[in-house]
Amino acid sequence: MLWSGVLFDIDCFTPDPAQPDGFCDRFSLFSELAQLSLPPWSFSAEIGIREAFAHPPALSAAVAEFRKLLLVPRLYTTGAHFTHRQTTVERLEQLADQGVQQIVLRVNEPEAAALASDSVRHLVEGCHAGGIDLRLHLELSDSFTEDACRIARTIEDRQFTVTVVPVRLRPTRSLPLADAIPLEPKERVHIIVHATGDVRLQMRTPNDIVELTAGNARNCPLHQLLAPAYARL
Amino acid sequence: MLRYHSLVLIPSDHCNISCRHCAPECGPAVRHPWDVPLLERCITEAARIPNLRKNIHFAGGEPFLYFPQMLALARHAHPLGFTSSIVTNGFWGVNQPRAAAMLESLIAHGLRRVELSVDHFHLEFLPAETIRQALAVLKRTGLFICMRVVTTRKHQIDETLRLFTPDDLDQVEVNASGLIPTGRAIREVDHDEYYVSPEGALGACANFLNLTIRPDGNVGPCCAGAENTPSLSLGNVHASPLDRIAQNAEHNSFLNQVLQQGPSSFFDRVRQAGLGHKIRNEYTSICQACSELFRDPELLHALQLQDTNRDTYRANRNDLVNISAV
16 A cells, blocks of 8 residues: 555644644654655645644644655645635745645535635635645535535636536544555555544545544654554555 | 656547537547557657656547557557556447446556546537446546536536536546637637636746647647647657657747747737737637737748747758658
8 A cells, every 4th residue: 555645634733732832843743754755746745634724823834844855735725714815815925935836625515605705716816826726625415516616616717727626425434453454555545643643544435434543643653653554554 | 848748649630529619620520540650650759758758648539439549559658658548528438338348458558547528518419427427437447537627607617517416526636727719619609708817828838738749740849729830830740750859849949938938928029020919908828829829920920930940840851851761
C-alpha cells in the first residue's frame, strides 16, 4: 500500500492553555513527516479537517512548516470565514505568497445551505488574486441539491473553469488496526491526525469509508505509530 | 524549455455526432482513416523528446470509432514508457460488456485516464442514460475518470450535474470550462451565451502545453485552438521527425512569446500598426484571443510573423530532405 497523504486538523497547531504551542510543535511532528516520503509534487499534505481557516495564525504557521519540507499544503474550507471581501482577498494573497496553491471548498448539504453566495464570490476573488486553484467538493446523499448547484453556478459566474468533485456520502466504519486485512500493493491509505492527537488511517471502498486507529500522536512519534501499520497492511 | 503534458493524437475528425459547439467541426461526414504506421513513427520519435511527459492522449473526432487502431498505437507506445488517456463522448456505454472488454485491452497497454465529454451540446445527440452506463463501466475498471463539461451563460454546470446522481458521479472529477467561439460554435451558438470579460485575454499558457498532431500531420503546441492555427504550426510530421519539430520549437521566438507572455503581449504592436479595432474589449479566454489574433492575415502581415517564423520553417524543410533520403 501507499501513503497517499496526510490531513491535519487545524486544531493540532492551535495554542491552548494546556499546550501553548499546540501538540504538533511539541512533538516535532514535522521532522517526523520527512520520514514518510510523501510525494512533494502532489498535494499530499492537507490542513482541515473541515475548516482550515478557523485559526489564521495557526494556519500560517502550519503552512510555513509544510513548505520547509517542500510539501504543498492543500487547504479545506467550508467557506464560513469569507464573509468580508477585503479581508478574504488579503488573507488569500498572503497564503499564496507563503506557497499555498490549492484550496478545496468542501461542503455537505447543511453546509451548502448555510453558505452565502457572497462568501463564495469572495473566496473565488481571493483565489483569483492569489493565483490559487479552487476546487469544489460536494458531499451529497441522493441528488444535487439546489444549494450545491447554486454554489457551483456562483463559482462558474466568476471563473472560466470550474472543477467539481461530487462525493456520495457513505458510512464510516472504525476498526482497530488488528482487525485490518492486508491491502493490495498500490492501494492508497490517507493519514488523518485529529486535534486530540488520534491518528487514523483512512481507506475508501465503494460502499463505505474504513478508518483504522493507529494510536495517539501525543504519546508517540508519528513515524513510530505508522511503522507497524505499514508493516501490517 | 517548453514543457508538454502529453502527446495529443488527433488522427481523425470523424465523429458519430456533430455538436453545435465543436471547434474542429467534427462529424459523421468527416472521414480521415487513422494513419497507424505514421503515428507509430511519431510515437517512437516522441519517446526521444525530453520535455514531453510520456503520455499519449487520444482525441478527435471520436477515438472509439477506431478502436483497433487506437489499441495498436497504445500497444506500440506502452513498451516505450508511455501511458495513455482518451477523450470520448461515451457512446460506447450502450454496450457495457463490449465497452468493458475494450477498456480492459487498453488498460493492459497503459490506459490510465478517460475523459468523458458531457454537456448540453453533446446531450443533444446522446442520452444521459448512455453516459450513466459508460460511467458504470469506467468505475469498475478503476481508471481515473474526468467529465468535461462545456458551459455557457444559458447552459451552466448544474444543468449537466442535475442529470446525474451523486452516486453516478462519485469520485468523478467534473471539469467545466466556458465555451470558446471557434469552429462551428461561431455560427451555431448565440454570442450572448459566451462568458466574456475584459481580463479574458490576460495570462499565458506555458504551463498547459500539449504537443498535438492533427489529421493532416500538422503539429501544434496545444489542443485548444493552436493546432488549427497555421501560423502557430510547429511543423508537419510528413516533413520532419517529431523530435526535431519539438527541438526547433525551442528556438521559435514568436512561439515562445505567445506561450510565455500570452496573446495580449502582442496587443501594443497591433495598435501601433493601426489595427487596434481588431482587438476586442472582452474575450472568453486567452484561447479565443490567440485564435483570432494569429489567424487574421492582416494582423499576421502587420506583425511580420512570417519573418519571425522563417528559421523554424527552414529547419523543418531541411528535415524533409533528410527524411526523403532515408
